[in-house]
Amino acid sequence: MRLLTVHVRSERDVVDARSRAKQIAGLLHLPSQEGVRVATVVSELARNALSYAGGGRVHFDVETSAAPPLLVVEVGDRGPGIRNLEQILGGGYESRTGMGVGLAGSRRLMDTFHVHSAPGTGTTVRVGKRLPGTLNALDLERAASNLGRTPPGDPVSALQAQNQELLETLAALAEREERLRFVNQELEDTNRGVVALYAELEEKAERLREANQLKTTFLSYMSHELRTPLHSILGLARILLARLDGDLTPEQHKQLELMQGAAGDLLGMVNDLLDLAKVEAGKTDVHVTTFAVGSMFGALRALFAPLVTNPDVRLVFEEPRDVPLLTTDEGKVSQILRNFIANALKFTARGEVRVSATADPAGGTVRFSVQDTGIGIPPADQSRLFQDFAQVGGAGRAAAGGTGLGLSIARKFAELLGGRVGVQSGPNAGSLFYADIPLVFPDTPEVHTPEPDDPGEVPTPAARPAVLVIDDNEADRYLLTTLLSREHFEVHAAPGGREGLAHALERPYHAALLDLNMPDLPGTAVLRELRAHTATRGVPVLIVTSQVLDPAERAELEDLGASLHAKARLYAGDTAELMTALWRAVRHAELPHE
Incomplete structure (x- = not known):
């Protein structure tokens, strides 16, 4: 228009x-x-x-x-x-x-x-x-x-109107400029406040990091100081219960069992706290190897055999079928299952605890399951099971004790390996805990497949191999000496690093078992001295320690030719791995000519 x-x-x-x-x-x-x-x-x-x-x-x-x-x-x-x-x-x-x-x-x-x-x-x-x-x-x-x-x-009126419009526009612009100036001032003040807040937050974050580091250091130190005597108590109790030094009265046997159970519970709490601290500090490393599920089940079966003391409960390990080799951290998978099994045994008064593994080729995972016939868990409590320090209440559970960290650590280890955990349960219907673990750990580095164990029993040579034990803890020396003597080794013990080094230089040994945390001369220094002398350079050294090692420390010891073994497994009765490694080292040892 x-x-x-x-x-x-x-x-x-x-x-x-x-x-x-x-x-x-x-x-x-x-x-x-x-x-x-x-x-x-x-x-x-x-x-x-x-x-x-x-x-x-x-x-x-x-x-x-x-x-x-x-x-x-x-x-x-x-x-x-x-x-x-x-x-x-x-x-x-x-x-x-x-x-x-x-x-x-x-x-x-x-x-x-x-x-x-x-x-x-x-x-x-x-x-x-x-x-x-x-x-x-x-x-x-x-x-x-x-x-x-x-x-x-007329043009004059139009010009006047235009001038008026310009004046109004200029006034509006001036007002807008004033508002912008005011807003800019507010933003400037706010920015100063934000900068100060960030500085304060950064300072607090730094303090939290320092506190967390101190906590981790403290827990690592205390765990070693606590676990060493606990390991000694457990090892000595095991020797006494095995009647190696004579028979016991029924009352003495019962007292030793109670003492062993209490020390085991305390050791479990210490280990849980240390594992939690390591996970929170980001210091948990993944050690990837290729292993068979069947052999891992065999080690777990041997580990839990003496712990199933209730005659009304059976611990059953199903033979894994069609489950391929796993390329991941065997130790962490084993610990996940140990936590599941220990939890199931704790809350199962009669029936069985069944451990199984099923492969899912399509998903590239293996589901490890631990099913029990225990008291079960109400649905409302299941969401809290895998939280730190969570202890679900109810009849039969409040008195069970523990730190409430076992399932939490299992969840964190499974997630670290790229998997997940879950539970299926109901009141008085038993519980099924499971962990889905990838067949191959994501971003797997170069995998070192472990040598298979020699078949059958380790043969005993006619001449007893000489082994040197260097450990400052008297109970640990006694226990190692007893165990090695039973395996037909000629054992010599030294109560410190300097004396052990002197023994090693006096005569040839087929192998040496070395502790790390010794006051006079640390085990790492002893190992360096052994490698520096021609007479002891080729002696196999097995580090037997309860100290938690970071990757740099492990790499240094392995570069010096030592193998690493945890005292925790030794004192839990799992001596097969240490003895197999020792016999293998003895067979390959080359003694210098006298």
Whole structure:
């Protein structure tokens, strides 16, 4: 719908076009600020037509088919056209006359913009501004009628109105600038507060890191100091219960069993606390090997055989079928199962605890399951089972004791290996704990497949091999001496690092068992001295310690040719691994000529 046409032949017509644009914007109910924008664009485009083409015409239309309706202003001329139009519209054109600045500015002020220019045909610029959606046909008729009755204003009045608009715009800009200054000041104050807060948080985080490091160091130190005497108590109790030094009265046997059980419970708590501290400190390493599930089940069966003291409970290990070799951390998988089995035995008064493994080739995992016929767990309590220090209450559970860390550590170890744990249970319906472990540990480094154990029993040579035990703990020396003597070794013991080093230099030994934490000379220093002397350089050294080693310490000891063995397994009755390693070392030992 055409509202008005203004012909531009002089500066007066440019002012008239601006006035008409402002008038039309008001009649079509555009806000005052939008009317000023339309008038400014019309004035700029009309002046361009007059300056570069000698004149033109301005059409004011309403496009009623659009939603919402659109006020369309078309400014056309028959001038020489615009060169470099694309460069001008892209904002990259500079002109000493200012040509192109008006087009770019008009494009930003209006809702729609289109320009066509060609040599010989002139230039047509078509811009649009969206109108209020409430505008109807009656409003358009009234606007057209008012435009026909109202003559254009004189240039002086138009100039005054324009000046007034400029003053109002300047005032609005000044007010806006003041608000921006106030907001910038607030942001600056806020930034200073945030910087101070970050500094305080960083300081607290550093203190927390230091406290966590101190906690980990303390737990590592205390675990060694606590576990050493506990291992001695357990080992000595096992020797007495085996009647190696004579028979016991029934009462003495019962007292030793109680003492052994209490020491075992305390050792389990210490180990759980240490494992938790290592996981939280990010110091738990994954030692990847390739192993068979059946052999791991065999070791677990031997480990738990003396611990199942309830004649009404059977511990059953199902033979794993169609389960391939696993390439992951055997020690952590074994510990997950040990925690599951110990938990099941604790809460099963009669029936059985069944351990099984099932492969899922499609998912690339093995599900290890431990199912019991115990008291079960209510559904409401199952979500808390794998949390740190969580102990589910209820009959038969409150008196069971423990730290509440076994299942939590199992969950963290499973996640460390890329797997997960879960439980299925119900009140008085038994429990099924499971762990889904990937067949291959993610980002597996180079895997060292362990040598298979020699078949059958280790043969005893005619001449008893000489073995040197170096350990500052009297109970540990006594226990190792007793165990090695039963295996037909000739055992010599030294109560410290310096005396042990002197013994090793006095005569040849087939092997040496060495503790690490000794006050006079640490085991690592003794090992270095042994490797430095020609007479002892080839002696196999087995490190037997309860000390927790970090990767750097393990690597250093292995680089010096020592094998590592945990006292925890030894004192738990699992002596097969140590004895097999010792016999293998003795067979390959090369004694220097005397």
